[in-house]
Amino acid sequence: MALGEHDDPILPCGRALSSVWEESEAEEAVEAGLAGGPAGDGALDVGPQAGPDAGPQGGPHAARCPYCQEALAGLGVLDRYVREARQTAGAAGRDEEDRSTERFTARVMDLVRTELRPGRTLPLGDPEDDAWITEAAAAKSFRAAAETLPDVQAGSCRVTLLAPRGPMKVAIELAAGYAWPLPALADRVRERVRAAARDGIGLEVEEVDVTVVDLVEDAAEGETGGSGGHPEAREEGRS
Amino acid sequence: MPEPSDALLAVRAAEGDEGAFEVLVRRHSAQLLRLATRLLGSRTDAEDAVQDAFVSAWRRIPEFRGDAAFATWMYRIVTNRCLNLLRARRPTQDLGSVPEPSAPEHASSPVRAAESTAAVEALMRAMDGLTPEQRACWVLRELHALPYEEIAAVVGISHQAVRGRVFRARRYLTEAMGAWR
Numbered sequence: 001m002a003l004g005e006h007d008d009p010i011l012p013c014g015r016a017l018s019s020v021w022e023e024s025e026a027e028e029a030v031e032a033g034l035a036g037g038p039a040g041d042g043a044l045d046v047g048p049q050a051g052p053d054a055g056p057q058g059g060p061h062a063a064r065c066p067y068c069q070e071a072l073a074g075l076g077v078l079d080r081y082v083r084e085a086r087q088t089a090g091a092a093g094r095d096e097e098d099r100s101t102e103r104f105t106a107r108v109m110d111l112v113r114t115e116l117r118p119g120r121t122l123p124l125g126d127p128e129d130d131a132w133i134t135e136a137a138a139a140k141s142f143r144a145a146a147e148t149l150p151d152v153q154a155g156s157c158r159v160t161l162l163a164p165r166g167p168m169k170v171a172i173e174l175a176a177g178y179a180w181p182l183p184a185l186a187d188r189v190r191e192r193v194r195a196a197a198r199d200g201i202g203l204e205v206e207e208v209d210v211t212v213v214d215l216v217e218d219a220a221e222g223e224t225g226g227s228g229g230h231p232e233a234r235e236e237g238r239s
Numbered sequence: 240m241p242e243p244s245d246a247l248l249a250v251r252a253a254e255g256d257e258g259a260f261e262v263l264v265r266r267h268s269a270q271l272l273r274l275a276t277r278l279l280g281s282r283t284d285a286e287d288a289v290q291d292a293f294v295s296a297w298r299r300i301p302e303f304r305g306d307a308a309f310a311t312w313m314y315r316i317v318t319n320r321c322l323n324l325l326r327a328r329r330p331t332q333d334l335g336s337v338p339e340p341s342a343p344e345h346a347s348s349p350v351r352a353a354e355s356t357a358a359v360e361a362l363m364r365a366m367d368g369l370t371p372e373q374r375a376c377w378v379l380r381e382l383h384a385l386p387y388e389e390i391a392a393v394v395g396i397s398h399q400a401v402r403g404r405v406f407r408a409r410r411y412l413t414e415a416m417g418a419w420r
Binding site for chain 1: 243256286381417
């Protein structure tokens, strides 16, 4: 099997090398329970040579055929190197990898922070005050206000001015724990966002649209200090 | 409560929340650096490539619609960047004209060859004989265990073309590594 040969050589038993290899890959995937996983699609389409009319078929042939066995042994040698390479990648040590990730993240973020996108500016106070806040900064404070509630993660947060100098409309999207009754959650988020706007920024928010885009697992019972699994109750217990 | 999902963080990053983007960088950089190191054969080059990919992702994330997973999107940006670097590095070589990698002296004994670092080094050397496209498809398939469909999306070629490249890469590498037996 020299490299100058035809792309996909036909073994002396009549089967194409590619179909012998792909078949073994598909079988491994099934054995590993990965039918829907990385190699699972191999079982659906293993190329024209493996079709029902393509002559010798399936594992039973390959298991008996010396040519197929030789072809599979060659792939087996490569597979052992591949496994080594996969394992070596994880062998650097958790702490060292964490430190290296932190260094790299800091390096990337230094560059990103030279190209921030603060969005539009929103006017604060009276016209003569000439004070502004960026849309991104306002959104950040509203997301943080929503996330003071337990089992709430904020996603998109859009701020629109309803008139040239306010009031504002806020549209916020959330992922929330399953245990939250959604109407109660929406009310709580509205309160928090309005309070953050009024007390933190000095802006009136007229309207807060709350959309729950995802439901996620709640915090484990143990983390709540035994005050019960209901987020609203826990939240009340804290305030 | 689980950590915020990639999708939620990507939406926030698209709206200019660099803090959310930082979480995504921290979450995905180790895996992307492994990919780029395997594609480029150098950790230093890999860090530059992945850094550039993240900066480019930060600029383009407002157009990211979330049709694909954020991780797949980053795989695509990093892979394309590495492919461009590999293509620029040397003229495209015909597979038939690539000399077989020879086993170094110290590695020819079975004992040394059994050592994982030597084995991995040999594999990485052999990978230099692949074309950039074969290398990308094979690394994504074998070392990152991506399904063929996802590799097709990452590399931007058909599912069938991915299979062809993985096959030719396997064929070349079995041959090259067989010299070690």
